[in-house]
Amino acid sequence: MAGKAAAAVVKVNGSVAEIRGATNPMVTALLTDLYQFTMAYAYWKAGKHQDRAVFDVYFRKNPFGGEYTVFAGLEECIRFVANFKLEEGEISFLRSVMPTCEDGFFDYLREVDCSNVEVFAIPEGSVVFPKVPLMRVEGPVAIVQLLETPFINLVNYASLVTTNAARHRLVAGKSKTLLEFGLRRAQGPDGGMSASKYSYIGGFDATSNVAAGKLFGIPLRGTHSHAFVSSFMSPDEILDRALPSHDGSSTCKDFVSLVQSWLSKLQVMKSGIPNFCAVALALNDLGYKACGIRLDSGDLAYLSFEARNFFHAIEKEFNVADFGKMTVTASNDLNEETLDALNKQGHEIDAFGIGTNLVTCYAQPALGCVFKLVEINNQPRIKLSEDVTKVSIPCKKRIFRLNGREGYALVDIMTGENEPPPMVGERILCRHPFNESKRAYVVPQHVEELLKCYWLGNSKNGSVIVDKPREELPSLKKIRARCMQQLEQMRPDHMRRLNPTPYKVSVSGKLYDFIHFLWLNEAPVGELQ
Numbered sequence: 001m002a003g004k005a006a007a008a009v010v011k012v013n014g015s016v017a018e019i020r021g022a023t024n025p026m027v028t029a030l031l032t033d034l035y036q037f038t039m040a041y042a043y044w045k046a047g048k049h050q051d052r053a054v055f056d057v058y059f060r061k062n063p064f065g066g067e068y069t070v071f072a073g074l075e076e077c078i079r080f081v082a083n084f085k086l087e088e089g090e091i092s093f094l095r096s097v098m099p100t101c102e103d104g105f106f107d108y109l110r111e112v113d114c115s116n117v118e119v120f121a122i123p124e125g126s127v128v129f130p131k132v133p134l135m136r137v138e139g140p141v142a143i144v145q146l147l148e149t150p151f152i153n154l155v156n157y158a159s160l161v162t163t164n165a166a167r168h169r170l171v172a173g174k175s176k177t178l179l180e181f182g183l184r185r186a187q188g189p190d191g192g193m194s195a196s197k198y199s200y201i202g203g204f205d206a207t208s209n210v211a212a213g214k215l216f217g218i219p220l221r222g223t224h225s226h227a228f229v230s231s232f233m234s235p236d237e238i239l240d241r242a243l244p245s246h247d248g249s250s251t252c253k254d255f256v257s258l259v260q261s262w263l264s265k266l267q268v269m270k271s272g273i274p275n276f277c278a279v280a281l282a283l284n285d286l287g288y289k290a291c292g293i294r295l296d297s298g299d300l301a302y303l304s305f306e307a308r309n310f311f312h313a314i315e316k317e318f319n320v321a322d323f324g325k326m327t328v329t330a331s332n333d334l335n336e337e338t339l340d341a342l343n344k345q346g347h348e349i350d351a352f353g354i355g356t357n358l359v360t361c362y363a364q365p366a367l368g369c370v371f372k373l374v375e376i377n378n379q380p381r382i383k384l385s386e387d388v389t390k391v392s393i394p395c396k397k398r399i400f401r402l403n404g405r406e407g408y409a410l411v412d413i414m415t416g417e418n419e420p421p422p423m424v425g426e427r428i429l430c431r432h433p434f435n436e437s438k439r440a441y442v443v444p445q446h447v448e449e450l451l452k453c454y455w456l457g458n459s460k461n462g463s464v465i466v467d468k469p470r471e472e473l474p475s476l477k478k479i480r481a482r483c484m485q486q487l488e489q490m491r492p493d494h495m496r497r498l499n500p501t502p503y504k505v506s507v508s509g510k511l512y513d514f515i516h517f518l519w520l521n522e523a524p525v526g527e528l529q
């Protein structure tokens with residue numbers, strides 16, 4: 001971020017660490033909705049700006065018709081709070097667009113940072129469910145309000161595309177290579193970079209996006225384009241026809257003729273496959289190993305079988321070891337449905353290159369994460385709505401994932417902050433938050449507390465120092481590993497594409513009673529005449 005400290009200095013479990021600014025320099029304190037500043041002013045005028053508020057970040061419905069979501073975007077949120085500060089130029093701009101606000105407000109904004117803010121979150125890469133807070137943000141109400149828009153901006157697309165990638169991985173199967181090819185179709189440069197990063201977390205193996213390879217260390221992969229092949233009018237255009245052998249011991253003076261002699265030995269198939277094989281065989285003569293082909297049009301299942309048969313026939317006829325194992329990559333408008341159809345038909349594809357449908361999240365363009373006030377000055381708050389799915393779950397909460405005998409996650413349970421936590425081997429009542437008749441006793445074999453502390457600000461000498469215990473921000477590879485491990489822990493019926501079973505999200509008996517007490521207390525009583 002131009003003009004700002006490059007990184008906040010923090011202490012993680014005793015040792016000093018740095019938290020760099022947001023990946024995208026467009027992510028500044030102004031990357032928020034105007035009404036957040038308008039409200040900050042109103043809180044300030046009302047003398048409420050320092051009131052201690054607790055907000056939950058959660059979504060109401062899983063995307064893509066599924067019953068699970070993968071949470072991503074947390075690291076960017078923490079980088080944002082760690083470096084949150086309004087620069088002089090930004091304050092002048094705000095003054096120009098909010099001309100009726102008093103000078104004192106801008107003096108206040110000049111001092112604002114997140115040294116008094118706490119962020120608890122579920123680890124990035126976790127499988128998560130509707131209504132469960134992914135993050136709990138606590139701090140002075142005016143400041144936390146300013147975080148609403150950037151936080152949910154940083155989480156919504158990240159979680160959506162990670163989930164999309166995870167869904168593609170589940171359909172493709174573990175043994176296939178998945179390549180993200182979406183940069184040209186992504187929603188702008190940030191869409192492209194984010195898609196590459198979060199597709200990797202969701203289980204893709206590599207990207208074609210070179211900038212993402214450099215910035216995030218994601219493995220880079222690519223094949224070749226149609227344009228390269230069609231740019232040659234005839235083999236005569238190949239001027240340098242010599243090729244040294246792989247070990248350098250000799251040189252083939254006319255590699256093109258060697259390829260042509262191989263081509264004359266191959267039965268003609270109406271595609272580029274014999275051409276590829278002729279080149280691969282000529283390369284093999286010189287000790288090189290060709291990688292494979294990419295199919296980008298036509299019936300991908302049929303062509304993959306044809307290609308594989310051709311490769312096997314060559315392996316047998318010309319005695320070239322492993323020629324039949326040549327990699328077949330397929331691309332062209334692939335999505336979950338085509339992967340599923342290809343699986344049902346049977347195919348010989350080893351790797352899929354997926355662009356448009358993955359990165360644009362064509363099947364569902366947005367995730368609806370919201371940021372709702374659940375407590376202020378230790379007083380619980382509830383958002384009421386005629387639509388029960390929109391009623392918020394009040395209070396500062398703890399969340400636990402309870403696993404059953406078979407190791408699978410059984411239920412997520414939210415409890416009040418001061419309730420005794422669920423214990424392994426102890427029966428606990430889990431209640432649907434809004435449906436009285438839905439409840440179950442669970443005896444967990446494993447209990448994981450999901451909300452962990454990622455940011456506990458404490459201002460010292462102008463820089464933000466965190467000296468209380470805090471979770472580290474894991475590497476991209478670790479986040480990806482968490483995602484893979486979490487998906488494994490889910491019961492397969494929650495994960496299937498058609499009519500998946502909803503995962504149970506519940507509250508403790510005590511929290512259930514409190515929600516409904518507060519609901520009745522806050523809901524106005526109508527009067528009929």
Ligand SMILES: Nc1ncnc2c1ncn2[C@@H]1O[C@H](COP(=O)(O)OP(=O)(O)OP(=O)(O)O)[C@@H](O)[C@H]1O
Pocket residue numbers: 296297298299300301302331332333334335338341342345
């Ligand atoms: N065996 C298959 N089963 C199901 N879908 C397939 C199969 N093979 C290809 N597809 C899909 O069918 C669609 C084919 O699209 P389309 O007809 O526009 O492409 P094409 O004409 O083969 O190629 P080009 O992009 O060169 O025009 C693509 O979305 C592709 O992923």
Ligand SMILES: O=P(O)(O)OC[C@H]1O[C@H](OP(=O)(O)OP(=O)(O)O)[C@H](O)[C@@H]1O
Pocket residue numbers: 181182184185296331332333334353354355356357
């Ligand atoms: O289809 P996607 O999943 O987005 O994957 C990326 C596509 O991009 C490339 O071609 P491009 O689409 O540029 O050209 P085309 O329309 O001729 O296939 C590539 O050959 C794939 O077809």
Ligand SMILES: O=C(O)c1cccnc1
Pocket residue numbers: 181182208221222223224225294331353355
């Ligand atoms: O490397 C490829 O084959 C590739 C990369 C991006 C888009 N289409 C194809």
Ligand SMILES: [Mg+2]
Pocket residue numbers: 332333
């Ligand atoms: Mg295409």
